[in-house]
Amino acid sequence: MTLPRLRQLVIAARSLSTADLLAELLGLGEPYIDPGVEEFGLVNRVFPIGDQFLEIVVPTSGKAPAARFIERGGEGGYMAIFQTDDLAAARARVDGLGVRRVWNMDLDMIAASHLHPADVGGAIVSIDEARPAASWHWAGPGWEKRSKPGALRGAVLAGPDPEGMAAHWAEILEVPKGRRYLRVADEAGIEFRQGPEERLIQFQIALKDPRAALQRARGKNVCVVDKVMKVAGVALELEAL
Numbered sequence: 001m002t003l004p005r006l007r008q009l010v011i012a013a014r015s016l017s018t019a020d021l022l023a024e025l026l027g028l029g030e031p032y033i034d035p036g037v038e039e040f041g042l043v044n045r046v047f048p049i050g051d052q053f054l055e056i057v058v059p060t061s062g063k064a065p066a067a068r069f070i071e072r073g074g075e076g077g078y079m080a081i082f083q084t085d086d087l088a089a090a091r092a093r094v095d096g097l098g099v100r101r102v103w104n105m106d107l108d109m110i111a112a113s114h115l116h117p118a119d120v121g122g123a124i125v126s127i128d129e130a131r132p133a134a135s136w137h138w139a140g141p142g143w144e145k146r147s148k149p150g151a152l153r154g155a156v157l158a159g160p161d162p163e164g165m166a167a168h169w170a171e172i173l174e175v176p177k178g179r180r181y182l183r184v185a186d187e188a189g190i191e192f193r194q195g196p197e198e199r200l201i202q203f204q205i206a207l208k209d210p211r212a213a214l215q216r217a218r219g220k221n222v223c224v225v226d227k228v229m230k231v232a233g234v235a236l237e238l239e240a241l
Helices: 017-026 035-040 065-073 087-096 162-173 210-219
Strands: 005-012 042-049 052-059 076-083 101-106 110-115 124-130 150-159 181-183 189-194 199-207 228-231 234-240
Touching (some): 005 124, 017 042, 017 052, 017 210, 052 065, 065 076, 087 110, 087 124, 087 162, 124 162, 150 162, 162 181, 210 228
Parallel strands (some): 005 052
Antiparallel strands (some): 005 076, 042 052, 101 110
16 A cells, blocks of 8 residues: 655644744745635635645635635644645545545646545645645745755644544545554655544644753744744644754
């Protein structure tokens, strides 16, 4: 089995000032501004971290899905994008599970399907196939030169039934089932915890100097506990690269 790869994590925020703050705290490079997200009533910033990506989206319309997400539960983790080497098989699998595909895109350089969060639980999931595999169209041209060293090590979701959520995500992603933890490619993983509502609550990020990032956060009066800073409703757990 070829495991899918966690390639991008997304925060829905009220203001692009969140993107500016995260760039400063995490020492990120110049972001890409994707005009294509206007289709979803959004503006965005996409930051390369190694060959993975952290995206901040901000709704420009009260009718945008991200605006409704923020209205319901506040800013927070909004989306997780996984890379596959066989999107056709992934689409057939999720269709068979009764998981709705709410958006599909097929380009020469990338193809993608967004899955309905109500059918997945906790977040929007996108399954994407990049061509070639090392590329990433959503980050814009020349992202490699703008990237800073680092990696996305995983994410944490919460919900009233973490075991059930984990089992469902395992079916969707076609990964080995675990009680509350799913392993994906590159030793990354998705953890599921008990919580009052289904939310994507934490990102795990490796940086060259996480201590300096945490110190910068304290200097900005950002909430920091041990190795975790909280920004826009998401706990960012930092570790050394």
